Amino acid sequence: MSGWALWRRQMAGILRLELKKSFFARRGLWIYLLALGPLVLTIGHSLYTSARGLTRCSIAEDSMVFAATFQFFYLKFAIFFGCVAVFTNLFRGEVLERTLHYYLLAPVRREVLLAGKYIAGLTATAVLFGLSVMLAFLTISMHFGQEYWNYILRGPGLSQLGWYVAIAVLACVGYGAIFLFMGLRYRNPMIPAATVMVWEAINGFLPPLLKKFSVIFYLKSLCPVDVPLPGPLSILALEADPVPAWLAIPGLVVVSALVIYLASRRARMFQINYGE
Numbered sequence: 001m002s003g004w005a006l007w008r009r010q011m012a013g014i015l016r017l018e019l020k021k022s023f024f025a026r027r028g029l030w031i032y033l034l035a036l037g038p039l040v041l042t043i044g045h046s047l048y049t050s051a052r053g054l055t056r057c058s059i060a061e062d063s064m065v066f067a068a069t070f071q072f073f074y075l076k077f078a079i080f081f082g083c084v085a086v087f088t089n090l091f092r093g094e095v096l097e098r099t100l101h102y103y104l105l106a107p108v109r110r111e112v113l114l115a116g117k118y119i120a121g122l123t124a125t126a127v128l129f130g131l132s133v134m135l136a137f138l139t140i141s142m143h144f145g146q147e148y149w150n151y152i153l154r155g156p157g158l159s160q161l162g163w164y165v166a167i168a169v170l171a172c173v174g175y176g177a178i179f180l181f182m183g184l185r186y187r188n189p190m191i192p193a194a195t196v197m198v199w200e201a202i203n204g205f206l207p208p209l210l211k212k213f214s215v216i217f218y219l220k221s222l223c224p225v226d227v228p229l230p231g232p233l234s235i236l237a238l239e240a241d242p243v244p245a246w247l248a249i250p251g252l253v254v255v256s257a258l259v260i261y262l263a264s265r266r267a268r269m270f271q272i273n274y275g276e
Contacts, residue, residue, distance in 0.1 A: 007112050014108070014116030015123075022086060022124035031085055034078040035132035038069055042140040050143040059151050062141040063160070067225035070133065070164055075171055075219055076201060079129050083175035084193050086125055088183035090117040091270070110267040118180055118260060125172040133168045137161050160224040167222050170252050174215040177256040181263040184270060208241075218248040 049057065094100035103113055137160070141148045151157045178196065182189040200216045211217045221242035243251070 007109065010108050010112050011116040011119070014103075014113060015120050018090070018117050018120030019123060022120055031082045031128065034082055035128045037078070038073060038136045039132055039139065041069075042066075042136045046139055046141065046143040059141050059144055059148060063157075063225060064227070066137055066140050066164075067223065068227045069136070070167075071220060071223060071227050074129065074133060074168060075216060078132075079125070079168060079171045080175060080197065080200065082125055082129060083121075083172060084179050084190075086121045087118075087176045087179035088189040088193065090121055090180055090183060091267075092183040092187075092189060110270070111264045114180075114260070114264050114267045118176065118263075121180070122172055122176050125176060126169045129168045129172065130165045133164050134161060137164060156224075163222060163224045167219050170222070170249065171215070171219055173256050174219075174252050177259040177263070178215070181259050181266065184263055184266045212243075215252070218243055218252050221245075221248050 045062075091100065094103070104110075137157075138152075141151075144151075148157075152161065179189065179193060182192050186192055200214055203211055203214050203216050222245055
């Protein structure tokens with residue numbers, strides 16, 4: 001059997017094991033709550049509006065509410081912390097559970113192990129949050145009935161939905177690579193993860209040059225609906241030209257691939273010390 005064929009078979013086996021851990025691990029149940037939170041609100045909004053017969057809102061207003069929910073909840077909170085939990089634990093979690101040595105004793109290259117774990121974590125987070133975004137978008141204005149389906153199928157709704165799901169997946173790609181590396185590099189990855197969280201949170205107030213050294217800047221550049229900062233915060237915000245999609249998407253993928261490469265080099269030297 002050739003080297004590539006062997007590595008593919010090994011990666012497929014690792015992927016099957018890791019997907020079970022990612023989707024069914026008890027410690028990851030709270031990630032489902034992060035993903036389901038907005039869906040509960042959007043369904044509740046539509047049911048309440050339908051029951052009361054309210055007509056004060058419009059599809060355009062609901063679209064702006066969803067855009068704000070996506071940027072301020074999904075990107076800056078739910079997907080961010082979901083990726084922290086999933087990707088930092090791909091290696092560090094197994095060290096804490098004292099199970100990583102089973103992988104390291106097997107005749108598997110560290111790079112193949114890392115790739116299998118990353119793809120499993122990416123699949124789990126992308127499916128979970130991508131599905132959450134899609135369902136939340138479809139249900140926030142379902143009380144408009146056929147009018148909303150016309151907006152989706154004959155208006156800008158379908159394009160917006162595609163962009164929101166794609167951005168959610170790209171967020172998992174970028175943040176997943178960063179937190180996988182942190183899980184390998186640091187004994188306690190929560191401290192550097194908190195630093196990244198603060199940096200991403202203040203991105204809107206940074207000078208235009210510094211904005212570009214973040215993931216959230218490129219993700220927001222792709223958002224189909226622009227959401228201004230509320231109230232007095234808008235005065236402090238510094239504007240920067242958004243990055244076009246043809247540059248933002250490949251840029252995020254290339255940078256993520258570079259971080260994965262650095263993580264693979266780190267994985268070669270990774271040592272287990274269960275006594276620490």
